[in-house]
Every structure is written in C-alpha cells, then in structure tokens.
Amino acid sequence: xxxxxxxxxxxxxxxxxxxxxxxxxxxxxxxxxxxxxxxxxxxxxxxxxxxxxxxxxxxxxxxxxxxxxxxxxxxxxxxxxxxxxxxxxxxxxxxxxxxxxxxxxxxxxxx
Amino acid sequence: xxxxxxxxxxxxxxxxxxxxxxxxxxxxxxxxxxxxxxxxxxxxxxxxxxxxxxxxxxxxxxxxxxxxxxxxxxxxxxxxxxxxxxxxxxxxxxxxxxxxxxxxxxxxxxxxxx
Numbered sequence: 001x002x003x004x005x006x007x008x009x010x011x012x013x014x015x016x017x018x019x020x021x022x023x024x025x026x027x028x029x030x031x032x033x034x035x036x037x038x039x040x041x042x043x044x045x046x047x048x049x050x051x052x053x054x055x056x057x058x059x060x061x062x063x064x065x066x067x068x069x070x071x072x073x074x075x076x077x078x079x080x081x082x083x084x085x086x087x088x089x090x091x092x093x094x095x096x097x098x099x100x101x102x103x104x105x106x107x108x109x110x111x
Numbered sequence: 112x113x114x115x116x117x118x119x120x121x122x123x124x125x126x127x128x129x130x131x132x133x134x135x136x137x138x139x140x141x142x143x144x145x146x147x148x149x150x151x152x153x154x155x156x157x158x159x160x161x162x163x164x165x166x167x168x169x170x171x172x173x174x175x176x177x178x179x180x181x182x183x184x185x186x187x188x189x190x191x192x193x194x195x196x197x198x199x200x201x202x203x204x205x206x207x208x209x210x211x212x213x214x215x216x217x218x219x220x221x222x223x224x225x
Contacts, residue, residue: 032212043115043202043216087152093212097142097159098167104152 003027004092006102013109019077021105023090026071030092034099035064035075038087047088048075080109113137115217117203118185123223124193132220133185136205142166143186144204144214145178154202160186161209193224 036044050057091099116135145157156170160180180186204214
C-alpha cells in the first residue's frame with residue numbers, strides 16, 4: 001500500500017520557468033513532510049520540509065505548500081535552473097522517525 | 112564529520128556469501144537509519160538506532176539481516192547468506208534528535224549479488 005504517491009514520473013520545464021512537483025498521501029497521521037533531491041549515484045539531499053501545522057514554507061527558490069484537507073503537497077521551484085535537473089522525492093513522517101518515500105519525479109530543466 | 116560516510120561504495124558477493132556495510136553518521140547526530148533502494152525509485156526503511164540502541168527494526172528481514180551501532184565505531188549492516196533479491200543500494204542516514212525530523216543521507220553502498 002503506497003502511502004505517499006508521486007503520480008508524475010517525469011516533468012520537463014524550461015529554464016527560468018516554474019517547476020511544480022506534486023505529492024499525495026493517504027495517512028492523515030503524517031505530521032511532517034520533506035522533499036529530497038537525488039542525483040544519479042548519490043544519496044538523497046535534503047531540500048525543504050514542512051510541519052503539518054503550517055501550510056507553506058519557503059527557502060530561496062523553493063517553496064513547499066501543504067493542503068491537509070486534500071492530503072496534498074507540492075514543491076515549487078522558481079526560477080528553475082538546469083542544475084535542478086534531478087529526481088525529487090517527497091517523504092512523510094508520523095513521529096516514528098522512519099521516512100515513507102514517494103516513488104520520485106524526474107525533473108528535467110532545459111535551456 | 113560533516114557528512115554521512117558509507118563504505119564500501121560498491122560490493123559484489125556471490126549468492127550465499129556474507130556482506131557487511133558500514134556507516135559513519137554526522138558527528139553529534141544521535142539517530143541512524145538504514146534504507147534499501149531496490150528498484151530505482153523505491154526506498155524501504157530497514158532499521159533505526161538511537162545511539163547504540165535499536166529504535167525501530169520493523170523493516171528488517173530478521174532471518175539474515177542484522178545491524179549494530181557500537182560506541183566509537185561506524186554503524187554496520189550485515190547480511191548473512193545473501194540472496195539475489197538483496198541486490199540494491201543501501202543508504203544510511205542520520206538525524207540530530209527526535210525533535211528534528213530532517214535526515215541526512217550518505218552516498219549509499221551498491222550491493223550486487225551474483
């Protein structure tokens with residue numbers, strides 16, 4: 001049973017435009033959400049997170065939005081840069097410390 | 112150190128052989144986690160430690176997998192009698208405390224069982 005879903009396996013965006021990556025979850029007990037970026041042959045790199053008591057968190061070009069009623073979160077990257085091309089994973093935690101990961105979205109930013 | 116270190120980078124074992132993977136968490140981090148990435152994009156939680164104590168081992172296939180985090184030593188994940196399906200990338204992550212949810216990952220160890 002996939003508790004965290006990223007339904008778009010890939011996304012292609014032009015440099016300078018906004019990239020929007022989506023994530024849905026089924027377990028209402030999740031209380032913290034994280035986004036990781038992964039390059040091939042490397043470990044996931046932490047990007048940004050959000051607590052379930054908030055609906056938005058911003059860090060530079062990255063903003064995460066949380067809609068608890070829809071059990072949906074999204075990562076906005078603006079402006080997108082070629083170096084952002086990677087696989088992005090959404091992850092959730094319900095105070096048990098183990099992260100439940102989505103299956104990832106491959107973002108390609110082209111010139 | 113400032114990063115999670117994992118060794119070796121690659122490990123090849125014949126079916127039935129033992130495999131041992133190592134992880135040094137970020138200095139000052141109390142929690143260590145092991146994840147297995149079998150298919151390219153699926154992470155499976157295996158086990159977590161709070162210092163040298165097992166915190167959560169619900170993901171561990173107990174028959175052949177074991178793990179330790181001893182004081183002043185790297186943490187280790189050991190697979191006895193490896194099987195073909197154990198071929199995966201094994202990631203270690205560490206976090207500072209229970210109140211801080213962010214986990215920082217190492218580069219992974221790619222295990223190939225032939």
